Amino acid sequence: MRFVLIALLFLLSACEQQQAVVPAEGEAAKPVHGDTFIEASIGEPNNLLPVLSSDSASSDINRLVYNGLIRYDKNLQLEGELAESWEISEDQLTITFHLRKNVTWHDGAPFTSADVLFTYQMYINPDVPTSYAEDFLQVARAEAPDPYTFRVTYKKPYAPALESWGTAIHPKHLLENEVNSKTITKSPLARSPIGTGPYTFFKWDAGEKVELLANPDYFEGQPYIHRVVYRVIPDTSTQFLELQSGGLDFMGLTPIQFKTQTDTPAFAGNFSKYRYLSFSYTYLGYNLTKPLFQDQRVRQAITYAINKQELIDGVLLGLGQAATGPYKPDTWVYNGKVKRYAFDPGKSRALLAEAGWTDSDGDGILDRGGDKLAFTIVTNQGNDLRSKTAEIIQRRLKEVGIVVEIRVVEWATFLKEFIFTGNFDATILGWSGGPEPDQYNIWHSSKTAPRELNFVKFKNQEVDDLLEKGRRTFDRAERKQIYDRFQEILAEEQPYTFLYVGEALPAVAKRFRGIEPSPAGITYNFIKWWVPKSEQKYAR
Numbered sequence: 001m002r003f004v005l006i007a008l009l010f011l012l013s014a015c016e017q018q019q020a021v022v023p024a025e026g027e028a029a030k031p032v033h034g035d036t037f038i039e040a041s042i043g044e045p046n047n048l049l050p051v052l053s054s055d056s057a058s059s060d061i062n063r064l065v066y067n068g069l070i071r072y073d074k075n076l077q078l079e080g081e082l083a084e085s086w087e088i089s090e091d092q093l094t095i096t097f098h099l100r101k102n103v104t105w106h107d108g109a110p111f112t113s114a115d116v117l118f119t120y121q122m123y124i125n126p127d128v129p130t131s132y133a134e135d136f137l138q139v140a141r142a143e144a145p146d147p148y149t150f151r152v153t154y155k156k157p158y159a160p161a162l163e164s165w166g167t168a169i170h171p172k173h174l175l176e177n178e179v180n181s182k183t184i185t186k187s188p189l190a191r192s193p194i195g196t197g198p199y200t201f202f203k204w205d206a207g208e209k210v211e212l213l214a215n216p217d218y219f220e221g222q223p224y225i226h227r228v229v230y231r232v233i234p235d236t237s238t239q240f241l242e243l244q245s246g247g248l249d250f251m252g253l254t255p256i257q258f259k260t261q262t263d264t265p266a267f268a269g270n271f272s273k274y275r276y277l278s279f280s281y282t283y284l285g286y287n288l289t290k291p292l293f294q295d296q297r298v299r300q301a302i303t304y305a306i307n308k309q310e311l312i313d314g315v316l317l318g319l320g321q322a323a324t325g326p327y328k329p330d331t332w333v334y335n336g337k338v339k340r341y342a343f344d345p346g347k348s349r350a351l352l353a354e355a356g357w358t359d360s361d362g363d364g365i366l367d368r369g370g371d372k373l374a375f376t377i378v379t380n381q382g383n384d385l386r387s388k389t390a391e392i393i394q395r396r397l398k399e400v401g402i403v404v405e406i407r408v409v410e411w412a413t414f415l416k417e418f419i420f421t422g423n424f425d426a427t428i429l430g431w432s433g434g435p436e437p438d439q440y441n442i443w444h445s446s447k448t449a450p451r452e453l454n455f456v457k458f459k460n461q462e463v464d465d466l467l468e469k470g471r472r473t474f475d476r477a478e479r480k481q482i483y484d485r486f487q488e489i490l491a492e493e494q495p496y497t498f499l500y501v502g503e504a505l506p507a508v509a510k511r512f513r514g515i516e517p518s519p520a521g522i523t524y525n526f527i528k529w530w531v532p533k534s535e536q537k538y539a540r
Helices: 002-015 056-065 113-123 172-180 236-245 255-260 265-270 296-305 308-314 345-354 384-399 411-419 461-470 476-493
Strands: 036-041 070-072 078-080 083-088 094-099 139-146 149-154 199-205 209-214 227-232 250-252 271-273 280-286 320-322 374-380 403-409 426-432 496-504 506-509
Touching (some): 036 250, 056 199, 056 209, 078 083, 094 113, 113 172, 236 250, 265 271, 296 345, 296 476, 296 496, 308 320, 308 384, 308 496, 374 411, 384 403
Parallel strands (some): 036 227, 374 403, 374 426
Antiparallel strands (some): 070 078, 083 094, 094 149, 139 149, 199 209, 209 227, 250 506, 280 426, 280 496
């Protein structure tokens, strides 16, 4: 009973709106240090060593703790981060990076080119279980001729080479012995990271939150926001209640929250909303090792049975676009002429019949050789959009005679027991991309081992060849032709049913200043966000 009362009190308090922010003006509105920024994560971080982590919860934290040599600026152009500058040789094979001086790790040790060389060596070490070795396996030679110069030479021209050095640089002095002794998976840094980034790790309360503190020695200047907290709240409805009551300062709104639950004076007085087409897409992916999904006609039939516009209208409330492949529609690499699958249940049934699936006993469910046409879609807990998408797909597939079960699983369990082990029929998930179109790690047939990103086990020799050629070609027009063909094959093969590209819908507490929307989104300049002294909520 006591637990129930506490839960009720929590919900009631969460429903109370905050008092509207009274904006500071004049001198009081100038940037100052202080305050805390709180956001939610749908799942517990998996690992705070970037070389070992592949989940979004870990990556969000790691971005503030670590740096790469380069990064994307607000206009999605590459600029230096730990590298001040670089030169590329005429033959496009060698990059020479000139590193920043006087950068230190969070424990005070100096950052040098030895850390960059170590990071490269760690990623190509077969004893390190990483999903991101591919970029570094392209390297013929890496060297650190002096503490502030790092030179890397490639075996062949490699178009994503420069972008790949946005990878987090790891501390040699803390990890070298663990790599050598093959104990890196048990490293203390997996839960207590030490980087060079704008925020230092403070604590991790398992199942509750991770806290970071501003790095006073950060080479770009101490961030204005003193503390960043990631709260583990695996449900977007609960996150929204926390946002309204002041327990969160930031969240990505769901479409229904954005459209119907935030148009109130109270919300508008406390939060700013933003919207822009994201670099991520949602898909229904098929485990291609399963006999059912090895028939292309079955995959195509499922796609024909799904009404993508219904998903966009019903799940995204119109805040998105249909996906036809792995690139978002407003980028140069997008191929808008690939085969499209208009909602056509008749075509779906015809393809299934062609594949031998008919309703032999009149029960409304297709069967073949005594087996019913049925499978399970697994997706992760805490993402209502994916769950609702699964439910709509379930209803539509039932109309063509396919029985679908839905299983929603907690994030860490979902990855470890289903995705990484290949223990699933089909899954609804999403990928987040960026300006670089290389898709080798997700689609090449060499990337199908456990914990690799091609966990649907897609294999196509022409795609392998195209992906290899695409990463060796620098001319954009030639790359466009290569990736156009790549998208044509995916559209024909349908290893995924590409569902939709949603809009990013962040809401941020109004007391935070310095937010500048751009092609890169809104968080690219987070270290420059600040809160006027009179509006700060949290003391140090």
